[in-house]
Amino acid sequence: MKTSLKYTLFFTLLFLYGCSNLKYLEEGEALYVGGKVKVEDSLLSRKERKNLEKELEPLLRPLPNKKFLGLRPKLYFYNIAGEPKKDKGFRYWLRNKVGEPPVLFSQVDLEYNESILQNYAENKGYFKVRTESDSTRTSRNRKVTAEYTVRPGKQYKIKSVTFPSDSSELSKNIARLQRRSRLKVGDAYSLDNIKDERERIDTRLKEKGYYYFSPDFILVQVDSTVGKQEVDLIVKVKNETPERSKKIYKINETYIYPNYSLTADSISEDKSYAEKYKDLTIIDTTKTFNPRIYDRTLYFKKGDVYNRTDHNLSLNRLVNLGTFKFVKNEFRVSDSIDDALDAYYYLTPLPKKSIRVEVLGKTNSANYTGTELNVNWLNRNTFKGAELLTITAFGGMEVQVSGQNKGYNVFRFGGETSLIWPRFIAPFKFESGSGFVPKTRALIGYEHQERQRLYTLNTFKGSFGYLWKENARKEHQLNLTEVTYVSSGNVSAEYQAQIDGTEETPGNPSLARVIEKQLIFGPTYSYTYTNTMRRRRTNTFYYKGSIDLSATATGLIMGGNSDNPKQILGVPFSQFVKLENEFRHYLKLGSDSQLASRIIVGVGIPYGNSRELPFIKQFFIGGTNSIRAFRARSIGPGTYNPNVEESSFLPDQSGDLKLELNTEYRAKLFSIVHGALFVDAGNIWLMNDNENKAGARFSSKFIDELAVGAGAGLRFDLSFLVLRLDLAFPLRKPYLPEGDRWVIDKVRFGDPDWRKENLVFNLAIGYPF
Secondary structure (H helix, E strand, O other), X not given: OOHHHHHHHHHHHHHHHHXXXXXXXXXXXXXXXXXXXXXXXXXXXXXXXHHHHHHHHHHOOOOOOOOEOOEOHHHHHHHHHOOOOOOOOHHHHHHHHHOOOOOEHHHOOHHHHHHHHHHHHHHOOOOOOEEEEEEEEEOOOOEEEEEEEEEOOOOOEEEEEEOOOOOOHHHHHHHOOHHHOOOOOOOEOOHHHHHHHHHHHHHHHHHOOOOOOOHHHEEEEEEEEEEOOEEEEEEEEOOOOOHHHHOOOEEEEEEEEOOOOOOOOOOOOOOOOOEEEOOEEEOOOOOOOOOHHHHHHOOOOOOOEOOHHHHHHHHHHHHHOOOEEXXXXXXXXXXXXXXXXXXXXXXXXXXXXXXXEEEEEEEOOOOOEEEEEEEEEEEOOOOOOOOEEEEEEEEEEEEOOOOOOOOOOEEEEEEEXXXXXXXXXXXXXXXXXXXXXXXEEEEEEEEEEEEOOOEXXXXXXXXXXXXXXXXXXXXXXXXXXXXXXXXXXXXXXXHHHHHHEOOOOEOOHHHHHHHOOEEEEEEEEXXXXXXXXXXXXXXXXXXXXXXXXXXXXXXXHHOOEOOEOOEEOOEEEOOEEEEEEEEEEEEEXXXXXXXXXXXXXXXXXXXXXXXXXXXXXXEOOOOOOOOOOOOOOOOOOOOOOOOHHHOOOOOOOOEOEEEEEEEEEEEEEEOOEEEEEEEEEEEEEEOOOOOOOOOOEOOOOHHHHOEEEEEEEEEEEOOOOEEEEEEEEEEEOOOOOOOOOEOHHHOOOOOHHHHHHHOEEXXXXXXXX
16 A cells, blocks of 8 residues: 555544544533434325425424534534633634534433424324334444334315305405415315415405405314314404404505604604695605606505505615615505505615725636726716716726736726616606616716737727616616727737737737727617526526627618728728527525536627627637636637747637536535535637638537536635635647547646646636526
């Protein structure tokens, strides 16, 4: 046996021994290592027994110390830290923040757990359940497992469901809800289903104007004497239900207090100076807001029957205006009209003007490290209509302290102004039935970028369009026009030499496209769907699709082709159609683990005035949020090899088509530390041949041209941000000769030369997808 292997085994055994926590127990104490539930009943099928066991075991308390790979590291850290002498310092942090105290068998109440299991089983329809408990000791009586035996008997089924049949209006409305009842004949009895049914009835009655009704006023009587393992359910309205809870209410007056303070009694009941606007009464002596914003935001109109949907939508829209810090609402019985409610809205505005300063640190897989300063000035009520004006100034730099790009630092600065109206500014009327306010946005911006020793770029942009949400899952963004103009300057002789080449070294004319003047204008549209906020679901999805059209109408009018492009103000305009689709799937494997996958498919079709997409609109691949085993923008297009050894800097590779596939297993390790294993694949291609980039055109062999990488990473979830560290290496290099592209057999973690050439470290904020 080799010496290194001996040492490895020795330290492994030492670690395993050290992680044995039993030696820290006091005399007579035993470590509780968990409980097991066994369902025994010949009347149940094996599947029913196993399913019931899965439901019952998580109910046992207390929970044992957490395990990882068969060990209990959190308990080990607690033990080795010992009792700290003061409530701070490393030992205190290790014991109380990282570690956790032992869960002793003396803390386990077997009878209490028996009653919990019995109650749960009875609530599921097992009315004749019996439970027993015992314990098993191991490791010289220092470890204890609790064992519970449950004999549930046959589960009771629903024989019939009866809804109210008296002549009152409330009973009639409840009876009309029977068709979609959660209580169905033939289903197993379930107390949870009964509770859900009461909530459902209450929700539906709220939609019909029963503002003061409550689920507690619904009684479901259970008769278990009607047959063998069967029950009758009788739905009733409790006799003690208050009279006002049986009435349907309409909306009378609506009062709005736009300057309500949480810290002071700022509500004035004196309405003599109130302002009337349509059906609204606004108590605002300072006239902070134009009254029309309330009319557009609130759904209730005078005379409407109260319903919970409009109630919640109105509150959501007030919050989504982005102008108010707090929104409070209440309804009171009207003094002037019978069976009517007056609505009151108390709104606490955010400061009208504010300034925010952000300092960012960043790094990427091309070994660039940098910083950025952003200064944002906001006006949240620019024209008294809750318009949001944002003026941003930014500046930053990225440097590479070592590597091929050392000295080619990047400096950038610029500014941006955007104005958002909480409505559609359009010749047509747009009504949104969601709780989100539709918005119109206008934006202009400028950025100056200097790539030291190479060139400078000046970018001007502007857009005008709309944003709206159908609901929390579906979002649309339509820019009627989006204009981008890019011009270059200060092109160095070194960069020009890379374009032209020499007698010994061929040039790279494609680099000239980076510094070409570019004029892009046209509409864009994107649609986003996501249900990832539903964390209890096993499968959740995210989809974003976008389309970008440039100079479609202009091209039809002016003509032009890539050999003789037409110009506007001396600049050839770009003409293309660009489509991009991103689909993500999240499979929940357990409470602290999931499998995340992503597919990106993008295609840009240049035509008319353009032979390729403009550089800033092309696709790129590789880097911290893409294929992490390759440097940013270093892959492709196709099998093209940029031969960076002969270049003094790393060029950005771009393409007209993109395919990317990622999958990542994520699991919580302990505390704030999460781990990940991932595989990434993809590439980019050109639509047309490029004589300067052999193998760059898309073909039927695209599957054989995918770059593939794998790796592992750690994520530190600090709640307010996630710090991500990934280490990846290539499995397939598309630029190698056909047949030699898979390099799995060449992986040599012990070889320093291999590590230097292939291992890529990524430091980033947030998850890659």
